[in-house]
Amino acid sequence: MSTFWQRSAALLGRGTSGLHTAFVLAKQGVISPLRPDKLLRIVLAWRRWGISPPLGFAVGSVRHADRPAVIDERGALSYAELSQRTTRLANGLRDRVPGDTRIGVLCRNHHGPVETIVAAAKLGVDVVLLNTGLSTRQLVDVIAEQRVGLLVLDAEFRSHLPNLPEDLDAVLAWTEGTTRHDTLEHLITTSPAKQLPRPGRHSRMIVLTSGTTGTPKGARRPDPPGLAPAASILSRVPLRSGERVLVSAPLFHTWGIAAFQLGSVLGATLVLHRKFDPEYALSAVERHQCTSMFAVPVMLQRILELPDRIRTKYGHDALRIVASSGSALPADLATRFQRAFGPVLYNLYGSTEVSWVSIATPQDLRAAPATAGRPPRGTIVRILGEDGTPVRRGAPGRIFAGNDMLFEGYTNGSSREIRDGLMSTGDLGRIDATGRLFVVGREDDMIISGGENVYPKETEDAIAGMPEVSEAAVIGVDDAEFGQRLAAFVALRADGDLDAERLRDRLRGRLSKFAMPRDVVFLDELPRNATGKVVPRELLARLEA
Template sequence: MSVLWQRVLAPLSRVPEGLHTAFVLAQRGVVRPMRPDKLLRIGRAWRHWGVTPPLGFAVGAVRHPDRPAVIDERGALSYAELEQRTSRLANGLRRRVTPGTRIGVLCRNHHGPVETVLAAAKLGVDVVLLNTGLSGRQVADVIAEQQVSVLVLDAEFRAQLPELPTEVDQVLAWTDGTTRHDTLEHLIATSSPRRPTRPRRHARMIVLTSGTTGTPKGARRPDPPSLSPAASVLSRIPLDSGERMLISAPLFHTWGLAAFQLAAVLGATLVLRRKFDPEEALACVQRHRCTAMFAVPVMLQRILDLPEEVRARYDHSSLRIVASSGSALPADLATRFQRTFGPVLHNLYGSTEVSWVSIATPQDLRAAPGTAGRPPRGTRVRILAEDGSPVERGETGRIFAGNAMLFDGYTNGGRREVRDGLMSTGDLGRIDAAGRLFVVGREDDMIVSGGENVYPKETEDAIARLPEVAEVAVIGVDDQDFGQRLAAFVVLRPGQELDAEQVRDRVRDQLPKFALPRHVVFLDELPRNATGKVVPRELRERLAT
């Protein structure tokens, strides 16, 4: 950010929240003059829907009805078309949803899950966003626990669900060829186009925690109290009205869902592909002149892993914002990505439970590539010791955060630890002299080796900087002599060679002795879940073999 803009924006930290929100939304082009008749129609939509996803797309249907709302492999749907189709779908689903139950969504990225979420919100029915990487048994367990009576799913997943209760009504969202089963398209084509009556309650979206161990828990996402949460994020990630946003992060994940919600505020176009392919992502940017991309770090790694001559085939000059979240962004990856694509990378640190905590701008990542950035307006972050007292600046402690979008709790009744209105993220971190946050790892990742506290991420970052290394994951394992020691799992770049002792020798001068990995295991690829997070359990299994 230029010095001039710093001087312009500095006084905004002292203005009331409403004025700050109005300023940011005007700066981003969301708030601007329009005809009185459109203002009247928007006012009626606000009274009908409140601050919910249907409102954003209803506003889009008034302001720019012909603008594409969603583009996927099967073409484009305009804002006007999406508004009518989701009203039809809501009317079609109404007679299928049992009172007190929920709608489940098991879909890849395409218009189907977008329309289902909007239709359910128009009915006031909660939606459970299911991870496409779950096993059939896990899906059945989640459906039973979350009281799902209607499951909207892609046809490819039907064969994986033999244990699904027969009373669960299945509706196919994406099919290849003809089918005898009910589909979203059939419901839309055969249902009334009348706008549904105002729901008695606001629907909640239930996102499954994307942890790497155990059965995922359902987390109730809150209703935004106003447009202030969106303005808070937009003050650090300067997305503009009418962006064309390639959403590579899964829509069932908190990060993909955040992109969907921001698109509703911005009147943006969602560009979706069912499966991520790094070259296809670049082709999409060129084909649709995408101005923004939402991804998880491993996707950015896959793009950089493409041969330079492949990347050079595609024009990505339209891309001015690449927003990354969902897992830790390695410092070396941040540096290499901006060296290749320019100062476009933004890194949001958050979780399903706390939403966002901090956001790093391209300037932050250039100055300190490993940083998670700074908290945006309206967000408080504290680093606390085990007893709840604040630690000194620069010291490592537990990260607590507070904002307007803390989750409402797990659907099983569980909650996160809260201190003075701030919720634990479950991570350890520190804040440097410039006020930038650094995340050093999960609380349960820290190990004690020979009496010393060891954070695997420090070792992970040191190994990742080796030019021969494509990816690395470091975890703690039991050790008879030291209690615990580190094990590093390394993926080498094509044509590169290293052995375990060379890895240790190359990072020895960067790490204390107790942070050197005792085990170094070379893999063809790291085991990851559907949201790109490494699965430690599978790494331990590979070490045991």
């Protein structure tokens, strides 16, 4: 019995932290009374799988076996079905991942990557989540560096296969029509459902960095130490048990994986669509009565760009939470989105390396639309100067954060700078008098122009707030006279009419001389990667063209 209570303490945390975790999870419906036989089955599943992806679906198959776990374009899979299918898939993959090789997943959002991640965890095999926007050359490099022995990919990415290592095993996930290749569905239907032995190790999910400034690096995501990390997020983003969650953020991205992990804790239904389309997203919210949505900011921008006649024909009364992360949320976008959809927007600031740092609620965003919010319980945030000491309140400095889910390092052996247990986010920020965090920009984005420190994000936000502007990005470029200068890249709305001189006139009086963009380049749209982040090197190429 003492072992049970020790495990319980590890699951919830000790002392007041454990009580807070239990309170939040009970409030959101994650913890509720159960029949003794069901509780026993859950305890046995917990002893078998630990805090890992299979546990959430095993618990779901006990508590709500018939509830849909995943809904995609092919239909729904219940918790009981997904639990059994992943056991079959694990048996089918067992002899196809030799030694210490890993499973690579090159898939869009559908049940295939979900089942692969859970099956790999049942085997104790690491999973590398591959960005669908990788070039063949990048894919070759990542597969070699990450020791991928088996690649699970959607049929649309088969064109990469002839250029990949000959000994790389491959299984198709999403297919259209017939194929001669082995498929996940074939493995699931032809493999036994026999119980698997407890894995010798917990599998890790390896997420690639965005690669906007170079080759993507692999970041090892840790196992949650218990339920405290989920409670930390839920204390600020009030997701409830049984949510219907539209996951628009890619599952290969940290934010998509966060939706997957939180969803399994909540016993949620994940509504997935392979490619983001703003109108399809709104129709899915109405059709499936989604109560929450996980997205990246550019997706929210695309929804607002829909003509009113299209946007308003879909109901969204059930939608309580729109959780945004993955890149900076422009202040103007936050204001316009809440004006259109009500006080539903939550903005999580974090990264692949540090997980979460702070969360802005709808109330925070109404009071200060540019804020990244406040750190949730159990998270420490400090603003440090170059010497590592805290700066005065309100002054900009380097953002350092600590929580239960800091990454374990890059797979190449490097890591992020750590001071007093807190990890650098790579961003600059400030904390105002109310305790709200504001991100000024990336450390490597700050430029020195004419001897002045200039933060591109200030200029970017000012331009993005103009009514004619759809989106904007500002970067620093070399300048013979001032050392560096700012260049602005602007996409206008369909009815927008603006030229470079009028744009600069609008900025005069709002920005310092050195924060004014010397170059203004108008584009149809900003170049973005598959996670919605702007790619600076492509902007620079447009300027030099």
